[in-house]
Amino acid sequence: MDYYTTMEEESRTITMHSELRPHIGQLSFQMILPFHDGDANERFQIKVSDSRKKLTVTDKVSKTSEDIELPARISEGAVEYIVSQPSVPPQGLSHDKKKMVFSYRLQVDQEDVQTLRRNSLDDDYIPWDADSMKDRGDLLCRYCDYPVAHCGYGWRWRNLPSSNWADMMDLWHCHKPHSKEDQQQTAAEESNASRRGIGPSNRVVARRQAVYVDTSTLLLSKEDCWTIKLERTKPVVVGGKIRIPVTCRGCGKTLGESDQGNGYRLYKASLGLQFTDSNGWFSVERHPTEEIIAAQMLECFNRENIAHFIVHTGRKLGKVLWLFSKDLRYSMVSVDCTVNNQRAIRVHYRDIADAQEALRTGLIGDEYRNTPVDLEEIFLPDNLWEDLIVSLKVSTEGLPLNLSKWGQWDVGYLPRYEPKRSD
Structure with missing residues (x-):
């Protein structure tokens, strides 16, 4: 951290x-x-x-x-x-x-x-979007720096429809065309988009030397990630969906998951980016798990106005995270840590006994027993779950006791990504 x-x-x-x-x-x-x-x-x-x-x-x-x-x-x-x-x-x-x-x-x-x-007013809270990643360098395992993919010059980086949906707006349609001419033109566009693997009726298809980017993951083709190991014998079943993890051949940590036979969807939080700095030295850039999760929460809140999130690993027990403040800065000095002028979001959080039941019913605690709330799901592998729990615990324990609780909720911070300013 x-x-x-x-x-x-x-x-x-x-x-x-x-x-x-x-x-x-x-x-x-x-x-x-x-x-x-x-x-x-x-x-x-x-x-x-x-x-x-x-x-x-x-x-x-x-x-x-x-x-x-x-x-x-x-x-x-x-x-x-x-x-x-x-x-x-x-x-x-x-x-x-x-x-x-x-x-x-x-x-x-x-x-x-x-x-x-x-x-x-700066909404640039998502690290590693497509524009910032073009021609930058190689992807590595965050934990052991084992090579994952060599993303050299000429690779294509594309933002997937999320907070950066405008990159592909011409390929997505919210309504059916009314005239016959419009229908014929749309059919031709969709046929072309389908061949490219990104039409409105298709899932985004991984392509060689192309990286599709969303808030928390990168989608790459299997051929470009030949050092990754597919763990077919260790599937995780979540809400009826089977997730097959992919791991680093160097250290065995989970790097992402198979995208239903359509390449590998790699977690940004499990990766490092190796690049050459202005002095000609090799450097590795990493973003902590909690910063990526903060970006997911902000993106979902801005897009759908959802402020409550169920975070889990596929097991029954999970955490409810409540986005309480979107943008603040804080400093703290305590026995365990010192934080200086950190941009962050404020979250209130608590245990949830049955994550899938909460997602089904929208009920997350005693005070909400008869009032379902809109919930968004965040699935994490064990290694990223541990990162999140440690981060929340450290931020909560660093707070004065009278500020570390809000009713039945614990209070903590998650760091908010802030791009480096040239000035």
Whole structure:
């Protein structure tokens, strides 16, 4: 998980968390310290950096201090407010009543507000779309760098109908033509599209030296993935559908699944992309599982307005993920990790005892017992499921206890893909 810095020491007495929602131009800041019944001024001190983007909190009793990089630069008025506030009593105690919780709402600098609002309009949240992958390099196994496919110059990359459906719009039809001439023209177009394997009545057919891209997978021909192993003896039956996994010959990890004899559909989260950087060195680009899942959730919400997702591995037990906030930035400092200014989505999640039953009925918990909700299914192999669970757990445990639960739901973050800006 590239966006986390793991902390080995467990001597921290200060926990901090800050969350920015760009559309309101305000960030929240919370800090938690061991309980102390004296004057707060005697206990800790807050300093703001000259850039107004970093806070330093010092615990005078334990003589320790911690820094947190804020998700945005705060205003000059917010600096005066937070520096003068330590004398205010804490907003409450932690669940175990051994720690004090201090909460602040801080105004963001106006210039930063305008920039953040412009950036929040950026819908480029899907990594490895077709345009960004053309002529870039070779696909590798994410886990052991074993070669998967040599995607050299001249290969064709095409976005499949999803958030990038416009690439193939002329091959998909939402209505039947009315005139005889239109019907004849449409029949000719569909015949041509069918020969190419992408007509409206056909499944997309994998072609040699072509890669078809959707939000979470890449579809390649079997001939181009000759190093992949098809695990016919290890099928996974999900909702009546048989999924036959394909694995890496180097390490045995699951890379994707057979597309019903029509090539291999490879998970982006299981792959690495090897390319030559501007200095002529070989580099490998990877995207974590949780970032790909965040993209799936955003794409589905934007397309169908579905905010609840059943994530499972084919077994009975699964997770319900509720997309609670589409776009925010957060920072946290805790015993286990440090996160600095990470763009993310906020999710509420919980266990579901029977994933397939929930998908059938739309019922996901006690408060929804008599109210079905629209659900989208996300299937994951075991290795990607483990990645997701670890990521959710780390983000939840890094939150202050009073923020880590919402009713019967656990609260966590999934990182949101953000392309590198040239400026």
